[in-house]
Amino acid sequence: xxxxxxxxxxxxxxxxxxxxxxxxxxxxxxxxxxxxxxxxxxxxxxxxxxxxxxxxxxxxxxxxxxxxxxxxxxxxxxxxxxxxxxxxxxxxxxxxxxxxxxxxxxxxxxxxxxxxxxxxxxxxxxxxxxxxxxxxxxxxxxxxxxxxxxxxxxxxxxxxxxxxxxxxxxxxxxxxxxxxxxxxxxxxxxxxxxxxxxxxxxxxxxxxxxxxxxxxxxxxxxxxxxxxxxxxxxxxxxxxxxxxxxxxxxxxxxxxxxxxxxxxxxxxxxxxxxxxxxxxxxxxxxxxxxxxxxxxxxxxxxxxxxxxxxxxxxxxxxxxxxxxxxxxxxxxxxxxxxxxxxxxxxxxxxxxxxxxxxxxxxxxxxxxxxxxxxxxxxxxxxxxxxxxxxxxxxxxxxxxxxxxxxxxxxxxxxxxxxxxxxxxxxxxxxxxxxxxxxxxxxxxxxxxxxxxxxxxxxxxxxxxxxxxxxxx
Numbered sequence: 001x002x003x004x005x006x007x008x009x010x011x012x013x014x015x016x017x018x019x020x021x022x023x024x025x026x027x028x029x030x031x032x033x034x035x036x037x038x039x040x041x042x043x044x045x046x047x048x049x050x051x052x053x054x055x056x057x058x059x060x061x062x063x064x065x066x067x068x069x070x071x072x073x074x075x076x077x078x079x080x081x082x083x084x085x086x087x088x089x090x091x092x093x094x095x096x097x098x099x100x101x102x103x104x105x106x107x108x109x110x111x112x113x114x115x116x117x118x119x120x121x122x123x124x125x126x127x128x129x130x131x132x133x134x135x136x137x138x139x140x141x142x143x144x145x146x147x148x149x150x151x152x153x154x155x156x157x158x159x160x161x162x163x164x165x166x167x168x169x170x171x172x173x174x175x176x177x178x179x180x181x182x183x184x185x186x187x188x189x190x191x192x193x194x195x196x197x198x199x200x201x202x203x204x205x206x207x208x209x210x211x212x213x214x215x216x217x218x219x220x221x222x223x224x225x226x227x228x229x230x231x232x233x234x235x236x237x238x239x240x241x242x243x244x245x246x247x248x249x250x251x252x253x254x255x256x257x258x259x260x261x262x263x264x265x266x267x268x269x270x271x272x273x274x275x276x277x278x279x280x281x282x283x284x285x286x287x288x289x290x291x292x293x294x295x296x297x298x299x300x301x302x303x304x305x306x307x308x309x310x311x312x313x314x315x316x317x318x319x320x321x322x323x324x325x326x327x328x329x330x331x332x333x334x335x336x337x338x339x340x341x342x343x344x345x346x347x348x349x350x351x352x353x354x355x356x357x358x359x360x361x362x363x364x365x366x367x368x369x370x371x372x373x374x375x376x377x378x379x380x381x382x383x384x385x386x387x388x389x390x391x392x393x394x395x396x397x398x399x400x401x402x403x404x405x406x407x408x409x410x411x412x413x414x415x416x417x418x419x420x421x422x423x424x425x426x427x428x429x430x431x432x433x434x435x436x437x438x439x440x441x442x443x444x445x446x447x448x449x450x451x452x453x454x455x456x457x458x459x460x461x462x463x464x465x466x467x468x469x470x471x472x
Contacts, residue, residue, distance in 0.1 A: 007398050009406040010082040013413060015380075017074050020417050022376060023369050024068030029143060029188070030195020031061040032136035034222075035116075039129050049214045054132075055120075056215075056436035057199070060428050062117055065109070067424045074413070082406060086387055086397035090166045093159065093174055097149040105142030109135055140188065147187055151180035153388050154379070155248045161391070178248055182241040183379075189234045190375065193335065194368035196230060199223035201365025202432045204358040215436040217352055224342040224351075224361070231336040238332070239295070246296055246304065249389065252382035254307045255318040256325045257292060258282035261306040267292035275318035280308060282318075313385065321382045328374040331367045338364055 004012075035057050042050035076098070079087050087094075115123060115131035123131070158173030159166050168174060203220025246253045254260075258275040259267065260282065269292040273285035293302035307315050338360060345351045387394045 004403060004407070006401060006403050006406055007395055009403055009410060010398050010401075011394070013082065013406060013410040014075070014078055015377075016410065017071065017078065017413060017417070019373055019376070020421055021068065021071035021075060022372065023194075024064045024071060025139070025142070026191040026194045026369070026372055027198065028061055028064040028068055029139040029191035030193070030198070031057055031064065032132075032139045033192065034195050034199060034226075035061060036129075036132045036136040037222075039132050043125055043129055049218055052215055052436050053219055056431075057219075058117055060431050062113075063424055063428050063431075065113070067421055069106075071417075071421065080399075081409075082399050082401065083387075083397050084399040086392065088165065089392055089397070090153070090388055093152060093166055093168055094149050096168075097145055097152070097175070101142055101145035105138045105145060108138035108141065112138070143187060143191070144184065147184050148175045148177075148180055151183045152177050154183075154383055155179040156388055156391055166388075166391075179241075179244055182237070182244045185237045186234070186241050186375075189230055189237055190368070190372050192226065193230050193234060194372060196223045196226035197335070197365055197368040198432075200227065201362050202435070204361040204365075205433065206435045207352060207358050208355065208362065211435065211438075212352065213438050215438065219436070220361075221346075221351065224339065224346075227335060227339040228343050231332070231339045234332060235336065238329075242296060243298075249383060250305045251307065251310045251314060252316055252321070253296065254305055254310070255316040255321050255382055256378065257296075257304065258285065258318055258322045259292070259304060259306045260308050262303055262309060263292075263306070264303060266290040266301045267296070267304045269295060270322075273322070275322050277315070277317065277319055282322075316382045316384050321378045324374040324377040324381070328371045328378060331371040331374075334364065334367065335371075 035054055038050050038054040038057070041047070042054060079091075079094075112131040112134045115128060116135050119128050119131065152174055155178045156166075157177050158168065158170035160169050161167070199219050200223030203216050203223060206216040207220060242253070255275075257267075258270045258273045260280055266289065268287035268289045270282055271286050271288060273282040273287075275282045290300055292304060293299055296302065296304055307318065341357055341360070342351065345354050345357060351357075383389050385393050385395065387397045
């Protein structure tokens with residue numbers, strides 16, 4: 001570790017902490033909206049199964065929310081300890097945006113979370129539902145401000161540079177920068193998909209272990225219903241995001257595609273390959289002619305700039321982002337396939353009896369987190385070597401600290417995060433394994449009639465026995 005420079009260590013440390021952090025807000029965003037839907041269905045229908053599922057998933061949401069808050073605080077401190085150059089340069093933009101997130105989203109979540117978790121017997125049903133909805137809205141508002149800050153770093157606008165520092169000029173342009181709408185939709189859908197996959201996989205686990213009660217069937221069915229809608233929408237959102245990235249960050253697109261030369265008359269899609277940054281080539285490439293043009297320009301002969309058209313110092317690491325993007329995209333395709341299979345099985349009436357499909361859903365449970373992390377790495381590593389794209393290089397953002405200092409704190413983070421958040425994850429998995437309480441089915445008209453008939457037969461037998469006893 002001592003042979004690694006400060007910049008690399010600081011980047012590894014931030015990548016480690018943000019990777020731990022992002023999975024918890026993504027899960028809490030997805031679960032908060034799911035819980036609000038469950039409580040709304042309970043108020044509308046009166047079915048006890050919806051309330052039971054609401055209580056069950058609220059426990060898991062509370063753990064994810066708490067760990068998300070704690071892990072997020074660490075990153076705020078890292079801006080000052082490891083990235084003071086960035087804080088001095090762009091703090092006038094990122095600081096207020098993060099403050100808006102605290103003053104709106106965090107206060108909204110913190111203010112109503114207690115009512116959501118502990119107010120079932122202390123407030124009325126409608127007031128409790130309002131609190132649950134406000135917590136769900138708070139998670140989305142939090143995502144709004146965080147992505148506004150990150151998107152501005154990717155596509156900065158609405159500023160002036162005075163004395164080598166950023167000065168805000170137009171906050172509307174800063175917040176609603178060119179890439180923000182695409183990133184917001186893409187991330188929101190990703191969070192909902194993460195939640196839907198976890199819910200469906202938990203249901204699949206209990207179906208595979210023999211449970212067939214209403215709670216298990218309901219959450220399994222609802223999770224897959226969400227995926228049927230969300231998976232195709234995410235593919236469309238990803239396509240629009242890719243077109244936007246090609247316009248504002250063409251070097252990132254070239255690195256993702258492992259494309260070194262601009263191919264005139266139509267660009268092939270490299271399905272497989274090993275990009276070599278030193279040799280400036282993609283080895284063992286398997287390419288499909290014109291498919292790159294169709295996907296990235298929506299035309300047959302569209303041209304995409306190759307990496308050689310950019311200075312070597314401005315090129316992202318194609319070896320990394322080439323594969324992280326394909327992991328994300330490949331898992332997205334599998335999610336769409338799973339959603340299609342669920343739809344077919346539902347139409348055939350076999351959704352709760354297809355054991356092989358249940359295993360598939362269980363295996364796909366963590367895929368939302370893997371895809372989320374792969375996409376985040378693609379986004380962040382793909383904008384390198386810039387921390388504020390086109391304005392400030394990452395090397396200029398690092399603080400004046402030593403490699404030993406950053407290395408020591410990195411080691412401490414690895415140990416503490418593994419213990420603390422590992423324990424939290426283990427506890428969430430235990431709750432998922434335990435499952436919701438079994439809801440006793442309410443007897444229907446035929447069942448009640450049968451009970452009455454049994455009671456009458458039992459009474460008649462009792463009378464007969466008493467008559468026999470008296471005759472003896």
